[in-house]
Amino acid sequence: xxxxxxxxxxxxxxxxxxxxxxxxxxxxxxxxxxxxxxxxxxxxxxxxxxxxxxxxxxxxxxxxxxxxxxxxxxxxxxxxxxxxxxxxxxxxxxxxxxxxxxxxxxxxxxxxxxxxxxxxxxxxxxxxxxxxxxxxxxxxxxxxxxxxxxxxxxxxxxxxxxxxxxxxxxxxxxxxxxxxxxxxxxxxxxxxxxxxxxxxxxxxxxxxxxxxxxxxxxx
Amino acid sequence: xxxxxxxxxxxxxxxxxxxxxxxxxxxxxxxxxxxxxxxxxxxxxxxxxxxxxxxxxxxxxxxxxxxxxxxxxxxxxxxxxxxxxxxxxxxxxxxxxxxxxxxxxxxxxxxxxxxxxxxxxxxxxxxxxxxxxxxxxxxxxxxxxxxxxxxxxxxxxxxxxxxxxxxxxxxxxxxxxxxxxxxxxxxxxxxxxxxxxxxxxxxxxxxxxxxxxxxxxxxxxxxxxxxxxxxxxxxxxxxxxxxxxxxxxxxxxxxxxxxxxxxxxxxxx
Numbered sequence: 001x002x003x004x005x006x007x008x009x010x011x012x013x014x015x016x017x018x019x020x021x022x023x024x025x026x027x028x029x030x031x032x033x034x035x036x037x038x039x040x041x042x043x044x045x046x047x048x049x050x051x052x053x054x055x056x057x058x059x060x061x062x063x064x065x066x067x068x069x070x071x072x073x074x075x076x077x078x079x080x081x082x083x084x085x086x087x088x089x090x091x092x093x094x095x096x097x098x099x100x101x102x103x104x105x106x107x108x109x110x111x112x113x114x115x116x117x118x119x120x121x122x123x124x125x126x127x128x129x130x131x132x133x134x135x136x137x138x139x140x141x142x143x144x145x146x147x148x149x150x151x152x153x154x155x156x157x158x159x160x161x162x163x164x165x166x167x168x169x170x171x172x173x174x175x176x177x178x179x180x181x182x183x184x185x186x187x188x189x190x191x192x193x194x195x196x197x198x199x200x201x202x203x204x205x206x207x208x209x210x211x212x213x214x215x216x217x218x219x
Numbered sequence: 220x221x222x223x224x225x226x227x228x229x230x231x232x233x234x235x236x237x238x239x240x241x242x243x244x245x246x247x248x249x250x251x252x253x254x255x256x257x258x259x260x261x262x263x264x265x266x267x268x269x270x271x272x273x274x275x276x277x278x279x280x281x282x283x284x285x286x287x288x289x290x291x292x293x294x295x296x297x298x299x300x301x302x303x304x305x306x307x308x309x310x311x312x313x314x315x316x317x318x319x320x321x322x323x324x325x326x327x328x329x330x331x332x333x334x335x336x337x338x339x340x341x342x343x344x345x346x347x348x349x350x351x352x353x354x355x356x357x358x359x360x361x362x363x364x365x366x367x368x369x370x371x372x373x374x375x376x377x378x379x380x381x382x383x384x385x386x387x388x389x390x391x392x393x394x395x396x397x398x399x400x401x402x403x404x405x406x407x408x409x410x411x412x413x414x415x416x417x418x419x420x421x422x423x424x425x426x427x428x429x430x431x432x433x434x435x436x437x438x439x440x441x442x443x444x445x446x447x448x449x450x451x452x453x454x455x456x457x458x459x460x461x462x463x464x465x466x467x468x469x470x471x472x473x474x475x476x477x478x479x480x481x482x483x484x485x486x487x488x
Contacts, residue, residue: 011438055458078258079256079257079258079466080256080464080465080466080467081256083465084290085287085288085290085465086353087333087334113323113325114323114330114331116331116332120425120465123290137323137326137328137331139325142325142326142328144328157257157427157466158426158465158466160413161416161425163290164263164418164425165416165418166415166418166423167418167419179416179417179418180416180417181414181415181416181417182414182415182441182459182470182471183276183417183441184282184459187416200381201329
């Protein structure tokens with residue numbers, strides 16, 4: 001038989017086929033037909049609305065803290081890995097005058113065995129000064145004092161020990177914190193104008209001597 | 220099939236030889252000592268006490284030169300320590316560092332790092348210790364051999380006396396060394412060093428983490444006993460060390476609780 005004849009034979013209803021179908025239907029148990037309650041399709045606009053609300057919440061939670069949160073006031077903390085030290089060819093007094101910085105100095109320049117002045121700078125930006133430092137050895141007393149200076153917005157890991165000095169005294173209305181370091185140095189720190197000053201002297205319990213030195217600096 | 224056998228067997232043999240070679244190859248496993256950033260702890264330890272006793276406290280006369288790497292040299296902790304040792308002994312063996320005096324003759328204190336002489340000495344050590352040649356920094360062998368060559372080249376002899384005991388130093392030998400005007404070279408893995416700031420009735424101990432293998436020079440010893448109502452509740456024993464870093468020139472190396480790879484008294488004659 002040709003394919004078309006077979007197709008016709010299958011598709012076209014005949015009385016014989018109707019009788020067979022009826023007999024089959026009568027043998028199938030009758031069940032209650034449960035009506036399928038089709039859920040109404042979620043309206044697209046509701047999905048869009050929920051998504052937009054969620055996006056807004058997420059965006060605001062990211063943006064608000066950035067715009068309304070604490071402003072960056074320029075404070076920085078510099079660690080050993082970030083800076084290098086280089087010697088300066090000028091004394092601190094000369095460097096301060098050249099750069100119009102109005103820094104306090106230890107004026108032992110006429111009585112010094114040695115004066116070594118250096119500058120800490122950010123490795124990636126040579127112009128960015130982290131600290132200035134000057135070590136002076138007094139030729140009369142043999143004392144070695146190291147004076148280091150940072151601006152008030154810069155803290156350096158090199159001076160962390162000064163943060164743990166809790167003894168204090170006052171010199172010319174300047175509050176000075178001091179402490180002994182490792183029983184062989186005395187540390188002192190104070191602020192003046194826009195700078196923080198760190199002094200160390202190579203003796204234990206040298207706070208009285210540091211008091212004199214700071215008084216001279218503040219003259 | 221026979222002609223393909225050799226194409227299979229030969230590569231398999233090659234792979235076997237390579238794997239065997241890789242298995243038996245022993246690379247240089249000496250620890251390297253290089254630039255190790257210092258990480259300061261934000262949390263300091265406060266020790267409150269009713270009484271404190273410093274039971275041991277001494278250092279070599281004039282302490283020790285305290286140098287730091289110049290910005291043109293990388294992984295230079297070995298060179299810096301070597302320069303400190305040479306400058307230390309220059310006081311007792313003239314011309315160990317030629318054409319320069321490492322200390323102030325009036326006070327006996329060691330000179331601060333200048334812009335010329337100390338960097339020159341550090342660079343000499345850097346080269347003679349083969350810094351960064353085989354790998355980053357120096358190995359212990361590089362350091363000891365390099366310092367030996369430097370000392371021999373300047374007319375003196377050197378020997379190293381091992382003072383590592385178990386996992387730490389033989390403290391009594393270190394005391395004897397310091398009392399005999401000798402320094403001790405310490406080879407340390409990543410570890411902490413300390414600073415003690417003394418205030419009224421409390422000490423604040425700040426730790427600084429040296430984040431990798433490092434070489435330091437010990438030149439003193441320091442022991443503190445802390446008391447409360449019950450008696451001694453804590454004893455801290457340290458070696459005073461020249462750390463050799465820009466951010467920390469000296470510190471305290473706590474024995475018995477600080478990791479150590481090797482320690483040698485440096486004897487020069």
